[in-house]
Amino acid sequence: MKSLILKEIDELIFGSLGIIIFISFFIGAVITIQTALNLTNPIIPKYLIGFTARQSLILEFSPTFVSIVMAGKVGSYITSSIGSMRVTEQIDALDVMGVNALNYLVFPKIIAMLFYPFAIAISMFVGISGGWIAGVFGGFLTSADFVEGLQLDFSPFQVTYAFIKTLVFAFVLATVPSYHGFYMKGGALEVGKASTTAFVWTSVVIIVSNYILTQLLLGQ
Amino acid sequence: MIEVNDIHKSFDDAHILKGITTSFQKGKTNLIIGQSGSGKTVFLKCLLGLFTPEEGTISYDGKIYNDLTDAEKRDLRQEMGMVFQGSALFDSMSVEGNVKFPLEMFTKQSKSEMQDRADFVLKRVNLVDAHHKFPSEISGGMQKRVAIARAIVMNPKYLFCDEPNSGLDPKTAIVIDNLIKEITEEYDITTIINTHDMNSVMEIGEKILFLKDGLKAWEGTNKEIFKTDNETVTDFVYSSDLFKKVRQMYIEERN
Ligand SMILES: Nc1ncnc2c1ncn2[C@@H]1O[C@H](COP(=O)(O)OP(=O)(O)OP(=O)(O)O)[C@@H](O)[C@H]1O
Ligand SMILES: [Mg+2]
Numbered sequence: 001m002k003s004l005i006l007k008e009i010d011e012l013i014f015g016s017l018g019i020i021i022f023i024s025f026f027i028g029a030v031i032t033i034q035t036a037l038n039l040t041n042p043i044i045p046k047y048l049i050g051f052t053a054r055q056s057l058i059l060e061f062s063p064t065f066v067s068i069v070m071a072g073k074v075g076s077y078i079t080s081s082i083g084s085m086r087v088t089e090q091i092d093a094l095d096v097m098g099v100n101a102l103n104y105l106v107f108p109k110i111i112a113m114l115f116y117p118f119a120i121a122i123s124m125f126v127g128i129s130g131g132w133i134a135g136v137f138g139g140f141l142t143s144a145d146f147v148e149g150l151q152l153d154f155s156p157f158q159v160t161y162a163f164i165k166t167l168v169f170a171f172v173l174a175t176v177p178s179y180h181g182f183y184m185k186g187g188a189l190e191v192g193k194a195s196t197t198a199f200v201w202t203s204v205v206i207i208v209s210n211y212i213l214t215q216l217l218l219g220q
Numbered sequence: 221m222i223e224v225n226d227i228h229k230s231f232d233d234a235h236i237l238k239g240i241t242t243s244f245q246k247g248k249t250n251l252i253i254g255q256s257g258s259g260k261t262v263f264l265k266c267l268l269g270l271f272t273p274e275e276g277t278i279s280y281d282g283k284i285y286n287d288l289t290d291a292e293k294r295d296l297r298q299e300m301g302m303v304f305q306g307s308a309l310f311d312s313m314s315v316e317g318n319v320k321f322p323l324e325m326f327t328k329q330s331k332s333e334m335q336d337r338a339d340f341v342l343k344r345v346n347l348v349d350a351h352h353k354f355p356s357e358i359s360g361g362m363q364k365r366v367a368i369a370r371a372i373v374m375n376p377k378y379l380f381c382d383e384p385n386s387g388l389d390p391k392t393a394i395v396i397d398n399l400i401k402e403i404t405e406e407y408d409i410t411t412i413i414n415t416h417d418m419n420s421v422m423e424i425g426e427k428i429l430f431l432k433d434g435l436k437a438w439e440g441t442n443k444e445i446f447k448t449d450n451e452t453v454t455d456f457v458y459s460s461d462l463f464k465k466v467r468q469m470y471i472e473e474r475n
Binding site: 092093095096097098 | 306
């Protein structure tokens with residue numbers, strides 16, 4: 001079991017870091033540039049650019065948007081790997097041996113996804129760094145302004161909120177695609193279809209639970 | 221010995237198995253034949269406990285499956301080996317990993333004991349230098365052998381094979397058939413094989429059960445199937461002109 005979990009951590013978490021870092025960096029940069037370009041009124045202080053970058057990255061972009069991307073990457077990997085085991089009777093083989101196949105295949109993925117918040121923390125950090133680089137080297141604001149914005153009105157609960165969301169999304173990312181792979185019927189073509197359906201449902205569940213959690217945790 | 225008493229199995233409104241009663245002897249290769257869609261795989265999966273028949277009983281050396289507790293069912297499962305139609309090897313594991321898998325899951329053997337056992341069964345199926353290859357790197361015939369090795373690694377009392385030689389050339393098919401027969405006799409296993417292959421029927425059919433539309437249409441041995449006058453059987457078994465001629469010659473020779 002331990003080696004299975006390590007294998008899944010490698011596949012699901014480390015295997016996703018590249019794409020997470022890549023999109024976070026550039027989205028962080030673009031958010032900063034967009035904000036800077038739209039804050040043309042000289043009365044509005046420049047540090048609001050850093051503030052906006054921080055808020056959008058920590059509250060929504062890293063937890064939610066990255067999770068939608070992961071629904072595509074991690075989700076389709078999970079659905080197709082379990083689904084192809086279903087169509088080639090490997091799951092039946094586990095059943096015949098008396099191995100609890102659902103447990104054997106899904107549990108390590110859920111445990112591995114407990115490390116997902118670390119990936120999201122990296123996304124936040126890289127995204128903000130991207131914003132800083134784009135803002136400062138693009139000549140939109142000074143480093144001091146950006147850092148001042150980052151520290152403005154900082155509420156630790158917002159970070160807690162972001163990580164509560166992330167954990168829920170991690171669970172969704174491990175289970176919804178597993179369900180679609182495990183209970184699929186048919187052949188290779190259906191594996192592809194199941195991956196697509198799993199992506200759609202994972203995204204829907206993430207979007208809806210994002211709304212519910214935001215209302216519950218931040219709403220009055 | 222496995223005894224099957226009047227089992228029925230349906231999916232939604234499709235009645236697939238319509239009351240089958242038969243028995244399979246220990247140490248013998250029992251064959252199930254029948255047209256595609258006649259319910260062979262469903263029947264085999266009922267015997268394996270993967271499907272639960274709505275009616276009827278199946279008993280394994282006197283133990284009636286439905287009367288067993290969950291723990292007893294699990295123990296019984298470990299006495300069963302299965303060779304799937306498509307081999308169903310775990311493609312994330314090497315050949316050796318596949319064979320060791322049941323040992324790792326269910327025994328407390330040391331690493332070296334497992335290695336010895338895996339070496340032994342792989343040698344038994346005549347695979348000596350494929351230990352570290354992955355299923356996608358070996359031929360279909362080799363995959364079948366690995367599947368057989370994995371099925372017998374736990375010393376099963378019951379061995380089930382779903383079309384073990386489909387997709388193999390005739391020569392390899394005979395090798396696989398003979399291997400299963402030898403293993404069955406050597407370890408006194410109750411072996412049940414689904415097949416389409418008339419060669420297998422003639423070569424290793426110590427008992428043949430012919431299914432048609434979810435019913436037992438005929439049963440007997442490979443010697444009897446040559447002589448039978450039951451038309452549904454002869455129609456199916458001697459569907460090719462070649463086989464028809466062979467049968468004719470055989471009957472003439474006897475007269
Ligand atoms: N899980 C299932 N759900 C619904 N129907 C099924 C299921 N499994 C099999 N069937 C139906 O049961 C019938 C018998 O199928 P089965 O697979 O037993 O045929 P078979 O004799 O093994 O055929 P083949 O020789 O082609 O393997 C078919 O009509 C099939 O559609
Ligand atoms: Mg079949």
